[in-house]
Amino acid sequence: MKRPRILLADDHRMVAEGLRGLLEPDFELVGIVEDGRAMLDAVERLHPDVVVVDVSMPLLNGIEAVRQLKKTNKKIAVVFLTMHLDVTYAASAFEAGASGYVLKHAAPTELISAINSALKGRTYITPILAGQLLQYQKGKPRGTEGERVALTHRQREVLQLIAEGRTVKEVATILKISTRTVEFHKYTIMENFGLKSTADLVRFAIKNRI
Incomplete structure (x- = not known):
């Protein structure tokens, strides 16, 4: 019987290697990647059935990578x-399109349950957050995602890399665009949201979980 194909995206290599032993008895682990951009490339090459991904990753965070x-x-x-136990991350x-949300400190069986639910087209949320998420969704005003929606994919990529401390030249190299284009996106964001400096950009990225 063909085993479901799993791609793992986590920048903590020791965690990823530990998960290998958990997943391999029931699934085919087709690859391990360490950042969001590598995850997108690996999906195109390896065609997994399920991607298990962390939220916080370099170059492109997990949520934005999944959105793309x-x-x-x-x-x-x-x-x-x-x-991340914060319900807003969940x-x-x-x-963004997730089928499951599991905490790393949960029992290993929880991850297996979440993967199996995802394969069946179902949704799994770690029990500790289920009630909070329901209340959060009920009490969330319409339009609270306005700032996120107002940023293009490229702007979000540029903003995350700047928030990670990358220079304009480094951002241009990573994204394979010109430094002038990076500067354009950087100052467009600053103009649109009334930001005056790179430090303001970083604070804006942290506040909006980019």
Whole structure:
């Protein structure tokens, strides 16, 4: 019987290697990647059935990577495995198209359950957050995602890399665009949101979980 194919995206190599032993008895682990951009590339090459991804990753965070993934690969299931207990991260993960949200300190069987649920087209949320997420969604005013929506994919990529401390030249190299284009995106964001400096940009990125 063919085993489901799993791609793991986590920048903590020791965590990823530990998960290998957990997943391999039941699933085919087709690859391990360490950042969001590598995850998108690996999906195109390896065609997994499920992607298990962390929220916080370099170059492109997990939520934004999944948001981009779902635009072209709607059928691939995604399960977030993360340390973030904040319900707003869980809400953002499901808005991006996730099928599951599991905490890293949960029992290993929880991740297996989440993956199996995702393969069946179902949703899994770690029990400790389920009630909070329901209340959060009920009490969330319409339009609270305005700032996120107002940023293009490229702007979000540029903003995350700047928030990670990358120079304009480094951002241009990573994204394979010109430094002038990076500067354009940087100052467009600053102009649109009334930001005066790179420090303001970083604070804006942190506040909006980019």
